[in-house]
Amino acid sequence: MDEAHLIAKIEANLARRGLSTGNGILTGIGDDCAIFRPKSGDDLLFTTDQMHLDRHFTTTTKASDVGHTALARSLSDIAAMGGRPLFALVALAASDPVWIDGFYAGFLPLAQRHGVILAGGDLSATPTPSCDVMVCGSVPRGQALLRSKARLGDTISVSGPLGAAALALERGKRRLPLPQLALGRTLYAQGVRCAMDLSDGLSADLRRLCLASKVSARLTAVPRAKGAHLEHALHGGEDYQLLFTSRKPIPGTYPIGTVVQSHPDCVFYESSPLPPLGWDHYHEPRP
Amino acid sequence: MDEAHLIAKIEANLARRGLSTGNGILTGIGDDCAIFRPKSGDDLLFTTDQMHLDRHFTTTTKASDVGHTALARSLSDIAAMGGRPLFALVALAASDPVWIDGFYAGFLPLAQRHGVILAGGDLSATPTPSCDVMVCGSVPRGQALLRSKARLGDTISVSGPLGAAALALERGKRRLPLPQLALGRTLYAQGVRCAMDLSDGLSADLRRLCLASKVSARLTAVPRAKGAHLEHALHGGEDYQLLFTSRKPIPGTYPIGTVVQSHPDCVFYESSPLPPLGWDHYHEPRP
Numbered sequence: 001m002d003e004a005h006l007i008a009k010i011e012a013n014l015a016r017r018g019l020s021t022g023n024g025i026l027t028g029i030g031d032d033c034a035i036f037r038p039k040s041g042d043d044l045l046f047t048t049d050q051m052h053l054d055r056h057f058t059t060t061t062k063a064s065d066v067g068h069t070a071l072a073r074s075l076s077d078i079a080a081m082g083g084r085p086l087f088a089l090v091a092l093a094a095s096d097p098v099w100i101d102g103f104y105a106g107f108l109p110l111a112q113r114h115g116v117i118l119a120g121g122d123l124s125a126t127p128t129p130s131c132d133v134m135v136c137g138s139v140p141r142g143q144a145l146l147r148s149k150a151r152l153g154d155t156i157s158v159s160g161p162l163g164a165a166a167l168a169l170e171r172g173k174r175r176l177p178l179p180q181l182a183l184g185r186t187l188y189a190q191g192v193r194c195a196m197d198l199s200d201g202l203s204a205d206l207r208r209l210c211l212a213s214k215v216s217a218r219l220t221a222v223p224r225a226k227g228a229h230l231e232h233a234l235h236g237g238e239d240y241q242l243l244f245t246s247r248k249p250i251p252g253t254y255p256i257g258t259v260v261q262s263h264p265d266c267v268f269y270e271s272s273p274l275p276p277l278g279w280d281h282y283h284e285p286r287p
Numbered sequence: 288m289d290e291a292h293l294i295a296k297i298e299a300n301l302a303r304r305g306l307s308t309g310n311g312i313l314t315g316i317g318d319d320c321a322i323f324r325p326k327s328g329d330d331l332l333f334t335t336d337q338m339h340l341d342r343h344f345t346t347t348t349k350a351s352d353v354g355h356t357a358l359a360r361s362l363s364d365i366a367a368m369g370g371r372p373l374f375a376l377v378a379l380a381a382s383d384p385v386w387i388d389g390f391y392a393g394f395l396p397l398a399q400r401h402g403v404i405l406a407g408g409d410l411s412a413t414p415t416p417s418c419d420v421m422v423c424g425s426v427p428r429g430q431a432l433l434r435s436k437a438r439l440g441d442t443i444s445v446s447g448p449l450g451a452a453a454l455a456l457e458r459g460k461r462r463l464p465l466p467q468l469a470l471g472r473t474l475y476a477q478g479v480r481c482a483m484d485l486s487d488g489l490s491a492d493l494r495r496l497c498l499a500s501k502v503s504a505r506l507t508a509v510p511r512a513k514g515a516h517l518e519h520a521l522h523g524g525e526d527y528q529l530l531f532t533s534r535k536p537i538p539g540t541y542p543i544g545t546v547v548q549s550h551p552d553c554v555f556y557e558s559s560p561l562p563p564l565g566w567d568h569y570h571e572p573r574p
Contacts, residue, residue: 030499031434032364032483033332038325043313045320046406048376048421052413055380077319089335091419093342097519119333122419126339132378132409132419134335137320143444147318196319212317240402 003123006100010118013104017112023086025119034119036087042138044086047077052130063102065176066131070103071110072177073199074135076240078199079184082145083137085114090121094129103131114181145244149194150213154245154259159183161254162202163228166236177240183217183253187244195244201235201278203267205243210266219257219269234269235277289566290410293387297405300391304399310373312406321406323374329425331373339417350389352463353418358391358397359464360486361422363527367484369432370424372401377408378542381416390418401468432474432531436481437500441532441546446470448541449489450515453523464527470540474531482531488524488552488565496530497553505545506556521556522564 011029014020020028027035038044051057051070071088078085088111094100100123111118116135150156159180168175180197187195194213198205206217224233249255265273298316301307307315309512314322327333338344340355358375365372381387387410398405403422437443446467455462467484474482481500485492493504511520536542552560 027431027433032367033334033370033431035368035426035431036331036333036430038327038331040327044323044325045376046376046421046423047320048324048378048407048409048419050378050380050409050411050419052380052411055411055413057343080319081322083320089333089421091335091337091421093337093339093417120335122335124337124339124342126342126417130380130413130417132335132337134333134376134378134421136333139322144314144320144322146314170310177435 004099006123010104013108014118017108019111019118021117023115023117025117028117028119029260032035037228039138041141042187043141043144045081045083045144046134047074048132048134049073050130050132053128063099064106065174067103070131070133071107072179072240074133075114075179075181076177076197076199078135078273079179079181080135080145080195080242081139082143082184082188082195082248083139084185085135085137087117087119087136089119089134089141091132092121093124093131095125095127096183099129107146110180122127126181126202142217143188145195147194147196147209147212150209150215150259152215152259152261154247155249155255156217156245156257156259157250157253157255159242159253161223161225162239162241163232163236164225165238167225167228177238179240180242184242190246190250192235192244192246192250195242198239198241199237201237202233203274204276204278205233205280207241207266207276214262216260216263217257217267219267219274222256223254234274237278290431293384293410297358297391300395301405304395306395306398306405308404310404311401312374312404313405317404326425330428330431332365332370332424332426332431333421334361335419335421336360337417337419340415351393352387352392352461354393355397356462357418357420358394359466359527361420362401362466363464363484365422365424366466366468367432367482367529368426369430369471369475369482370426371451371472372403372422372424372468374404374406374423376406376421378419379408379414380411380418382412382414386416406412424514430475430478430555432482434481434483434496434499437496437502437532437546438503439546439548441534442536442542443504443532443541443544443546444537444540446529446540448510448512449526449528450519450523451512452525454512454515459499465523466527467529471529477537479531479533479537485526485528485530486524488522489520490522490561490563491563492530494553494563503547503550504544504554505547506554506561507544510541521561524565
């Protein structure tokens, strides 16, 4: 097996699923660069997320779960800005062709579900597998949801109950994240200007939102996934629900607190400071 | 040291060099996605390239050389399409803050030289360092140089003598690639429609160009870098010179042969088939 055969196989798979060109991608895999013709008037969104063995997955994780999750993480960032995903580039490092097949067996169905073109990438034969997925999305001009737009008195909400991922991790259960793209795209029209996705845990991520907006947050109620403890919901990562603020609560979502004046402790839960115990990539090992 | 401090340090460095926003990047590092407002009428180019320890560099390689080379490889792809680079996303995996500083000490001066905004990225604390650099560039609408546009009778040329990188590797010498961006941007106006960059060696890369264009190539003369043998020039990778075809020779570049009718052997050197002995990521280990 050589690189040309590997790429030809991926290309055939893309063609079968209609993911080779489209969404503005004129030339995809096969040249030095992908060529994209943007729709005028839209702003473009760019995000990239890596996954490494022993850091984001283990030797027992199915390659297809890595492929699904790698794309889902970047799509969740597009959802958090209120965008629509257009295309992805995949940098994949792995030496086992079976693992590579497995990766795409997880990646491509999710790409197809959200109409994401696979426009290009890079392959490298390394002994330990890793990947980096870049996604480009679009949003109507000036309508991206920003972390820095929370205003005093806003209701803070989340898109669903929290802690499911931390609970699954604790129980050794498999759980595939689902990016909240459909909801993300409706938020701007409902008056939301400030959003982010929950990847590192509510306590850590809400703190980042507060710092970006120069405000603090007072949490009153946090919806928990079935079986999840409060700790799972407050500090557990990988839920990939959306966190956002708005003047009024948004029907179908979960209000969890209020934006208050800036305070050094940033986030409060029932009047006590809530320390950011979520995931910091340079502090704690993933449990 | 935590992730927020690492990112704040990178941001301060970018601000000092004027690489935080601009070239259409409205919001860079600090939110879920970077926001880019494209200039209407231009096509956009996207490329991504990884570097892994023991695959693309060793434990004795300076981190700054990895940073420079990682960006240079992607910029070379933009050059090969005739584009202008606009911004980059960097996915960096490393646990040593000194190595991370070193990486950017090589990356940022090259970014500054070519006006490349660092719009975002991802950090991951892994024991062995690796990176993936995505670059977006622009090209006037419809004017991207493609591998598939070689025509019968075209002169095949390269932008400079070949084999310097292979020679340096053999001698254990340090050599930093320089992307041929300025030349790349002039080629379209001079009638060039077909180009690619030489990353894996002339024999392998010219074969790819021929397959994409459904033609063959007959080489007559290949300029060699000082001290390089013919083998270095024909098969050595990492030169990052441009390879292109045109109706007439382009002043200041090196004609090396002619585009001829398609033949199963693809590339000929002085009437003999030239096998693709260059670098295949899934075949041979880098020497």
